[in-house]
Amino acid sequence: MHKPCTYARVKYVTTEARSVPNKRDIILEATIRVLRERGLSGLKVEEVARQAEVGKGTVYLYFEDKQDLLKALVEYHTQRFYADAAEITASERPFRERLERLLARRLAFVDEWRGLWAAVAREANPKGQKAWLTGLHQHYQGILERFVASGVASGELRPDLDVELTAAALAAFGCSPQLDFPREPYIQQLAEVFMKGVCA
Structure with missing residues (x-):
């Protein structure tokens, strides 16, 4: 029997991600603010997105x-x-x-x-x-x-x-x-x- 093929996960940068060059930096700056306020245990992607003023899905355009x-x-x-x-x-x-x-x-x-x-x-x-x-x-x-x-x-x-x-x-x-x-x-x-x- 043939074993099912497995494919390495490839992270693609979409046109939307490329069209806003500073968005990634904005998300990273929001991340450090959340860390300062809540610590590592309190770091949630939802809160990062809120502080960066982007949707949660936008965070995942840049970070897996x-x-x-x-x-x-x-x-x-x-x-x-x-x-x-x-x-x-x-x-x-x-x-x-x-x-x-x-x-x-x-x-x-x-x-x-x-x-x-x-x-x-x-x-x-x-x-x-x-x-x-x-x-x-x-x-x-x-x-x-x-x-x-x-x-x-x-x-x-x-x-x-x-x-x-x-x-x-x-x-x-x-x-x-x-x-x-x-x-x-x-x-x-x-x-x-x-x-x-x-x-x-």
Whole structure:
């Protein structure tokens, strides 16, 4: 007997989905608002649709299910942060000034998630979470390595620094969402501590 054929599920982007280029971003922004208000356990596609002012069916034009939505959300916000980080660190400003601006943007990114990052990432890609997040982080690591290398090249940082390890240390620096310090003094203190370790 012939076994019935099985076909891989293919996700098609319809003409309607392509005709509204910003709709996907609107849905993702609505998703983060719902997460902040209700937490991961309270995230419902119906509520996302309501806040995005679209029909529930429109959400499914862009995302197969809630897991697909969460994965896209992590990638969307992470890539926006990385784009900002790349722009900040590639500017012609002094290293210390770029560092403070980068730390401010990093803390704003942490604030956006309000402690939800780990839970959302686990839910978004439970089987391949480590490899997926490592892939995302490698891009940020590259941005920071170029940033550190630019400081070494300009003479603002010590020439004996290990660029890769210094960038990795900077990536982990100042991420304390549970602590509520005044923002500007905190950023300046973080920058001061970091610069004391790396200055030429």
